[in-house]
Amino acid sequence: MTDSYDIAVIGAGPAGMSAAITASAAGARVVVLDDKPLAGGQIYRNVTDSPLQNTDLLGEDYTKGAALVEQFNACRAEKITAANVWHVGDNGEILFSQAGASASLTAREVVIGVGAMERPFPVPGWHLPGVMTAGSAQVMLKSDGLVRDDSVFAGSGPLLYLIVAQYLRLGVKVRALVDTTPKQNYMAATGLLPGALGHTDVLTKGIGLLNEIRRAGVPVYKYAEDLQIRGEQQAQGLSFTAKGVSHSLDAEHIFLHQGVIPNLNMTRATGVEHVWNREQLSWQPQLNSWGQTSVAHIAVAGDSSGIIGADAAALSGQLVAWQQLARLGLISPEDADNHSQPLQQKLKSYQGLRRFIDRLYKPADALRKPEQPETMVCRCEEQTRGQLKAAFDQGARLPDELKGLTRCGMGPCQGRQCGHTVSELLAQWQGCEVEEVGYYRLRSPMRLINLTELARFQPHQQASVVEVKS
Structure with missing residues (x-):
């Protein structure tokens, strides 16, 4: 038994799962560490074990993830669930906590695929109880089937519209949708629309969500500015201006969202070089075309590398896996190139769509600063x-x-x-x-840990490889 792996994948979202499937099928010894009990990441959270009787109400973009999760569960990679990684060392050592204890393992190559987080939304009152992110609303819905009736949703972007539509399909009353997309964004994004036409299905879905919300009779306030959450000890409502008219809505639950940004604490703590993405207004790791970072043994895939979306994240996971297989000598560089070229072409096709979305839903300065x-x-x-x-x-x-x-x-x-x-x-x-x-200088531990976890420490023993029948 050994605690050494060829590749350690951190995160079991679309990128991490795809990387693990690809690398393990090629014969690499792969381990996947994820902080959730089930694979899927945020986008496919609990897709194979949903608390909802009819998951179709959440949309095809969610339910299609079941096939990827099932393929991942069947692959030969070792899976360590409910594991919080809090250190990735220069020598490939990974330290993590699980069930109140800490453990260590080593890997020759590391793939970081920890996904994205919602962009901060620092408006007056955003810290009050009763104020959460739209992503939190989705976590409650996908994990426990919990909703908040008569809530106000404020902000902009596809995720905000999706969760409102999901609420409505479940028969949950929505108080209002307060859309903060600046009016000038629509004109600015028009010039980028031709580059997005290769993915008309995505554009059509976005328009369909907004039409679905309007048909349900939910009040929609466009071009909202000057947001302020009212309340002293608890959120009591949202005040704002829309088209020059002042509004004040009473609500105990307010969900905010203005896009997502890479979850970069892990890449920062490992010493990976980062750059500022002016289109997405966020920091992201500096990568080559294979997803390789400035640290020799670390690659980044999926939304951790810059926001690209679930479908593109799965492609980037495969791309990173082929690159690391070649680095390990398990395949030739020529084989890696042959497998990677079509993936890179597909990823390139998403760039035009991403630029259009980023410009259309660029958050207003006053909502970021x-x-x-x-x-x-x-x-x-x-x-x-x-x-x-x-x-x-x-x-x-x-x-x-x-x-x-x-x-x-x-x-x-x-x-x-x-x-x-x-x-x-x-x-x-x-x-x-x-x-x-620049940004904060971050160090390990990357997650909060306690002394009990540190005291209960032992090396992780690699599981025996089990052949999976096709």
Whole structure:
């Protein structure tokens, strides 16, 4: 028995599953570590064991994931579920927690496929109880079949419209959809539409969701600005301006969403170089055309590499697997090229669609960079925009300098909810580009762990390989 693998895949979403299927079928010793009890990631969460009687109501983009999950479950890769990875070392060592204990394993190559997270939405009151993300609404629905009746959904983007439509199909009342997509975005995106026409099915689905919402009689407020969540100890409603008219909606549950960004704490902590994506307004790992990072043994696939969507994420997982198989000497570079060229062509076809979506749903500056001093930026340490500006005035010019003066970014989320906002605010205050400001310097542990987990530590023993009959 050995604790060494050829490839360790972190994350069992579309990218991670596809990488594991491809690499294990080619004979590599593969282990997959995922923090959920079932494979699927966020997009295919619980697709093979849904609490809902009729999963068709969630849409084809969800239910089609069942085939990929079943293929992954049947592949020869070892699966370690409910495992929180908190360290990836320079030598391929991976430390993780599972069932209240810690363990270690090593791998010659590592694939990071931990997906995306929702972009912070720092408006006044976003920290109040009763305010969650649209992604949280989907997690509750897919995991436990839970919904929040008479909620207000605010923001923009395909995920927001999808969850509203899913609520309506389940017979759940939606108070209103407050759409913050700026009016000028529609004109700006028009020039990019020809590049997206290769995926008219996706465009048609988006239009269909909006029509579905309107037909259901849900009030839709377009071009919403100046969002403010009312309440002292609990959310009581949402105030905003739409087309020059002020509105105030009463609601105890408000779901916010303005797109997703790569979940980059793991790639940051491993020392991978990152770049600022001006189209997606987010940091992402710097990769070559194979998904390889600046760290020799680490590749990144799926939305962790930059937002590309579920279908493209699965393709990128395969692409990374072929590259790592060649690096391991399990296939020739020529074989890797032959397998990879059609995948790269398919991925290229998604670029035009992605540019169109990114431009159409580009969040307004005021919804990314708060303007009011009392708006909370770091929810963990309760640091407001005004407090951060005061620290800037004292000389903090970089995220870590701001962290040192205010503790912003030191809380349980480890900067996930404030990191991008801090980078953009500091750039704005200095009149420079975000690239010049940078991001927090992150280190292991990448997830919160306790002393009990550390005390209960032992190397992970590789499972015996079981032949899977086709």
